[in-house]
Structure formats: structure tokens, C-alpha cells
Amino acid sequence: MIPRALAPGRAGILTASLAPAGTGPVRPCDTRLVKVALLGFGLIGGSIAYALRRNPEDWTITAWSPTGGGPAVARAEELIDEAADSPARAIQGADLIVIAAPPLAALDLIDALAGPLIVEMAPDALVTDVVSTKSAIVARAEAARLRFVGGHPMAGREVGGFDAARPELFSGRPWVIVPASTARYGDRERIEALATACGGVPVAMSAGDHDTAVAAISHLPLVVAAALVESVAGGEGAAARPDWTTAAGLAATGWEGMTRLARGDVAMGAGIAATNAPAIAARLRDLQAVLAAWLVYLDGPTGPDAERIRARFDEARNLLLASDAEAAE
């Protein structure tokens, strides 16, 4: 392990941290070398390691994963300082503990950190996470009296795992930050500094607002992609489809694009659905109402209404273009 506290450039950080916010290189908000423990080391955990490693004088990184495979490779590549063989080992002396696991595993880790692992934690250690849902996670941390600020970097790829991790994954992307009631003064800023150091843009939001928003733009699309496959290819929820082979033979880019999310990590999808079920269910009901209206235009007593159908396609397209324009401002 490289003794980074003694590495050249440390004095420079002390100086840089006195510069006004928003100027100069990105630095963690305190002037110490921050020790980060990553619990979970897939796409997100690995990408955090890559992103922080761009400023090795600011961070030391320890990582643990259930299989140990990713951390071992990362240690051999000197991407991290230590590959820990247990969560207990990983969190020893850590300033920041980042739970970078799927949703249900993250809930278990919160319980473990507030339970058997608490004796291993430094007195002022702060815990955060990167899970796609926030209400259930933050509520669990609060119930466990864990010092916690929830996080959700809005970045992903269609492939998961450490092999897919990239240093630029979070660049310019929102990183939602949701302090728990158990967080202390300055804790939110510590996680904002982590997000910024990773290239992300911190966005403060309540857990409820976050979960409603991501139910719309992330979780509903995930469920719809799976349901589309089931309805066409004949899953549990649908009749057998002997015509699926014919249809699959004609499938082109449209089908591939609309079902790509259904190829993702199954445990992740299930954890997301289970920990944000009410918000997703509400969105699903909204979608069902819209589809019912489409059915009337397609299959009403007077036959298909091409003008109304055109108007609806037009409106959907305009909503997307207006959203593009707003994002570009």
C-alpha cells in the first residue's frame, strides 16, 4: 500500500481547500486524505474507484465485494489501495463508507453496519449509498440510527459489473443526495464533495420526490420492457405464443431498443421494484389509463382514428423535444 499521506502534493491540497468554492481543482470538503470504503464493487462501485483515482492525493480506497473478484483485479491494477476480504475489514478506519450494492443487499448492509459491524467503524464515519431507490434505504438507515446521507448517481450502462466500470460514468450527471434525519452538520457536504470528485452534479432532493421521479423515468420503463417481452414472447403472465419465433425473426432495432432494459441485472431490477413498489405501481396505473385511451382510438366502434392517433404521436414527440430544449438551456 502506498503511504499516500506522505505522497507529494499533500501540502497543495491544504492550500487549494482555502480557495473559494467553485474555483480550482475539485477537492473533498475537508483537508484530510479521505479514506473511502466501497461495499460492493460492480459498475457503480468500480466507477467511483476509477473517478476518485484521478486525484490519488485526496483519497485512499478500500473495496470489498461478495465474490472478491473485482477488488482483486482493481488492487492488482493499483486502482484501489486495498482489497478487503470482509465488510468488517473494509470499513476499518474509513471516513466514508459507500454501500454500492443492489437494493436488497444494501438494506442488509445497513442493518449490518448499525449492528455487528458498528464496533469496526470510526467514530465519525459517515455512510452513504448509490441505490436507485431512496425512501426505503433512508428509512432503514434512520430506523437503525445509522449516520447516513443517501445518494443516487443518475448514471448507468446497459452492462453491469466491475468490467463495465468507467472513470467518466458520472461526468456531468445528476447525483441525488438525500440526508437522513440521523445525518449531522456537514455530512451532506461530505457526500456532495464525493459526488463532485466523481464528476457528478449534486442535486438535493427529498426521498419521496426522488422515488416518484425515478419511478417515471427509470423504474416504469424497466417494468414495461419486461412486460413487453412477456406479452409478446409468452411469459408467465401471458398465453403461450407460437407466433413468437416468426416475430423474433423479423425483429429490428426498434424491438431491441425497447427490450434492452429487460436484459439487465435481474437482482437489481427486483430490488428496485420491491423497494419502490408504490411509486412504480402508481406510474403503471397512469400508463394503463393512457394505453386504454389508445385502445379506443385503435379499436373503437368506428374503426381506427388516424387523425387522433397522429395527434397523439405528435404530442408525445413534442413533449420529448420540449424536454430536450429545456435540458439544453
Added chain:
Amino acid sequence: MIPRALAPGRAGILTASLAPAGTGPVRPCDTRLVKVALLGFGLIGGSIAYALRRNPEDWTITAWSPTGGGPAVARAEELIDEAADSPARAIQGADLIVIAAPPLAALDLIDALAGPLIVEMAPDALVTDVVSTKSAIVARAEAARLRFVGGHPMAGREVGGFDAARPELFSGRPWVIVPASTARYGDRERIEALATACGGVPVAMSAGDHDTAVAAISHLPLVVAAALVESVAGGEGAAARPDWTTAAGLAATGWEGMTRLARGDVAMGAGIAATNAPAIAARLRDLQAVLAAWLVYLDGPTGPDAERIRARFDEARNLLLASDAEAAE
């Protein structure tokens, strides 16, 4: 206009056409220079021109479009032999007339070809199309007593128009061929030769089987993409969504992928929906049933059922992987 009938290489074709099928370079099935008229010159019409131009000794190409813009550019680039200023001019002397227009415009062109334009057509001219739905198109051609073989190359891009046209668009892709009852002996083979010359793989299918299949893998996804936008962003079919701005700010690749089809050509979408409405409506009902089952797992009286949800994501994923494996065989 280059007098291609006199161009070098013509004799070679006469020889090559005597070679056994499946050997040697791809040739149209008769030994004459085939004159193709393209009515409509967007992504598909333009790509057909590019594809045929790879064998200029086999084809002459005339194109017309409502605006005339694409054909003018293509003529200047010598991609086509003539930019016609009217459908009547385009079809004069044509052996093959390819309707490469959106669905509703294609229906009108069928009526025009069987009506006022019939006097301009060569006695043995054959008409085909490239429209995404087949039953309505073929039925219209039969009702009009037009000599017709329907076609549908299963290829597309997310952008339309002549600018998006590419010579390789059809390479290795299925090209569905549906002869009308008004087609004559050998006509199907003439359209198969067109498909093959474009790099496509001819697939014989009934109009009904085609429409059921593409309703699943193409038209249902199109409607779902638009409905997803409406339900989340607040279109005509849904309540106003003041939370849309927040959600849009967090949208990442998943949302973009699931709504890309809703950014496409509105007239095309409306025409597809209007000319294949019963099949799309049937698929939409299947999807509604699947979504209703998801709602039970997400929002049932005993709370979200993570195990069942996981099993459903798993099944959807396995259906896609099994389909990949079958396609790779």
C-alpha cells in the same frame, strides 16, 4: 442520362443469368436492364437507390418524391438516372414501380396507379411497396386490380429522410414478400430479385402473419413508447404532471432508449397504427393483461413480492437470451 443499355458489361449479365441460382454475383431474375421507379424517396427509397447503384449495369433508377428535394440531390450525385417531377413521369417505361411512401400515402398511390396513372404504365409493369403493414396495402391493390406484390424490408434507422439513406441498410435483413392475388406467374420472383439485389433476404409470408408479427415487435413498441411519454410527461391521455421537469432532469439512458421510437416520423406512426389497428389493439390487450399481473405483485395486499418480481424479470431476460441463441444458430 447514361445510356446504360449500351454500357460495357451488358453481355456479362446475359451470361451470368444462366448460372445456377445462388452462385456468382446477384442479378435480377430476368436478363434485361430493369427500370425501377421509386415513388417516395426517404430513408427506404433512398437506400434502395444506393443499394441498386452498386450494380449500375443491372438497373436504371427514376425517383419522385412530393418535395422533389431528395431526387434532385440524388440526380446531381448520379445516384439515380432521373429525378421525375411527377409520379406519371416517374413510372413511364418502368418495369418495377416501388411505392416507398408512408402507409396512408401508399394507399393513395395504389389508387392513383390503378386509376388515372394506369395509362402511363408499361403493360407488364409490376408494382411493389415497402410499407410496414401488409394486409391493408395488399387488400387495396387487389381491390384496385393492380398487378402487385407487397414487400416489407425489415430495416430502419432512428432518423428518416433521404439524408439517412444508406446502401447497407438492408444487408442481411429479412425482406417480407406478400404476393397479391392479382400478381402473375413470376412476379414474386421479380420482387425477390429486387430484395436480393438490395442485400436483403426474401421471406415469403402471408399478410396476416406479417401484420401479427410486426404488431408485436415493431408497432406495439411504437405505441408503448408514445404512451410512456404521455403518461409521464402529461399528454392528452393523462393528467398534467408538474413533477415532469424534476423527472426529466434525472432521465438517463434507460429513458432515452425506451422513448426513442416516439421521436420518429409522426405520419409514419399514424399510418402504421391506422393500417394495422386490429393487430396492434390485440397486442395492446395482451400487454395490458401482463401489466395488470405486475400490479398485483407490486401493489398487492401483502406488499411487494420481491421473489415473484425477480422470477418475472428473470423469465423476460431468459426469453430474450433464448431468442438471441436461436437467431445465432
